[in-house]
Amino acid sequence: MSRKIWTDVDDYIVSSLFEADPVLDAVLAANRDQGLPAIDVSAAQGKLLSLLVRIGGAKKVLEIGTLGGYSTIWMARGLPADGKIATLELDPHHARVARSNFERAGVSDRVDLRTGPALQSLAALGRENAGPFDLIFIDADKPNNPNYLSWAMRLSRPGTVIICDNVIRDGAVLDEDGRDVNVEGARAAFSFIGGDKRLDGTAIQTVGAKGYDGFAIAIVN
Numbered sequence: 001m002s003r004k005i006w007t008d009v010d011d012y013i014v015s016s017l018f019e020a021d022p023v024l025d026a027v028l029a030a031n032r033d034q035g036l037p038a039i040d041v042s043a044a045q046g047k048l049l050s051l052l053v054r055i056g057g058a059k060k061v062l063e064i065g066t067l068g069g070y071s072t073i074w075m076a077r078g079l080p081a082d083g084k085i086a087t088l089e090l091d092p093h094h095a096r097v098a099r100s101n102f103e104r105a106g107v108s109d110r111v112d113l114r115t116g117p118a119l120q121s122l123a124a125l126g127r128e129n130a131g132p133f134d135l136i137f138i139d140a141d142k143p144n145n146p147n148y149l150s151w152a153m154r155l156s157r158p159g160t161v162i163i164c165d166n167v168i169r170d171g172a173v174l175d176e177d178g179r180d181v182n183v184e185g186a187r188a189a190f191s192f193i194g195g196d197k198r199l200d201g202t203a204i205q206t207v208g209a210k211g212y213d214g215f216a217i218a219i220v221n
Contacts, residue, residue, distance in 0.1 A: 003211055010208040014043050024073065027101045031068035034097045040067060041139070041165070042209045046074035049137060049163070053078030056161055058134035062125070063087040064118050064148050065140030069098035069111075075137065076107040086112040086130065088121045088140070119144070122151040131155035139165040142185030149192045153199075153220070160220040164189045168205050168214035193218050 028040065041049065053061060053075050059082065061075050066089035076085050089095045095115040102108040114121040118140055125131065136152045138145065145164060152162050167173060167186040175183055193201040193216055201218030 006207040006211070007209045010042055010044055018043065018047065023105050024070070026104060027068065027070050027073060030097060030101055030104070031070065034068070034093070036068045036094060036097060040070040041074075044208060045206070045210070046071055050074045050078035052161065052163070053083075053135055056135055056159075058161075059083045060131075060133045060135075061085040062131075062133040062136045062152070062155060064122070064136070064138045064152075065089070066098050066113060067094055069101040069105075069113075071137065071139065072098065072111060072113075073101065073105045073107055075135075076102075076105075076110045079110055084110055084112060086114065086125065086133075088114050088116075088118045090115075090117055090140075119147055119151070122148070122155070126151070126154060132157035132160060134159075135161045135163070137163045137165070138189075142166060142182040143188075145185045145189040146192050149189065153196070156220045158220055162193075162199070162201075162218045162220070164193075164216040164218075166213050167203055167216045168212065170212045189216055197221070 049071060059080060063072055063085060066072055066087040072085060072087045079085065089098060092115055095113060098113060102111050133155050136156065138148045140148065167189050169183055169186050172178060172180065172183045173186045193199050198221050199218040200221055201216060203214055203216045205214040
């Protein structure tokens, strides 16, 4: 099957199940206009994240990797009125675009955006006793997946849901001898989740507008 049909099916899902959303359309347009890479989650994936927030009754969410805030907005919309999402972004330009997008979407009051290296921001959250978080979404530089997962464990509680994006990578995750650091990061995520008895996890392969990839999803025992 071709990527075109995957994209067409994604379009069908959105047109069949979603209401028109000019705000999110404007967010993606702003990201393009500001030169951000087009690596946001798809609309269907964003809605999945929002539903997972609601299904789990999450009030405190942590996102590692903001980009322009598209996925952040989806998750913020799933929060209750008193919910909060802390989101971490390395690039100051991306963070400025994200802040503007949060204002556009009316979720600024629910978002704590921190700019700088994620590991430093995570250490700061640890010092502040900001956890435990109810749901943690990891979608940043892939070589650091083990470090992000390690911090996720420190900032979690029994029942916390941890989601790690881009772990299939067109099937390249099978390549044990590859030199692609992103593939190595995906494999490291599998090794971490599979090797930590505190976690019970699986992975979901996805196809769609973003090609062939997938999420690893785990719950803290």
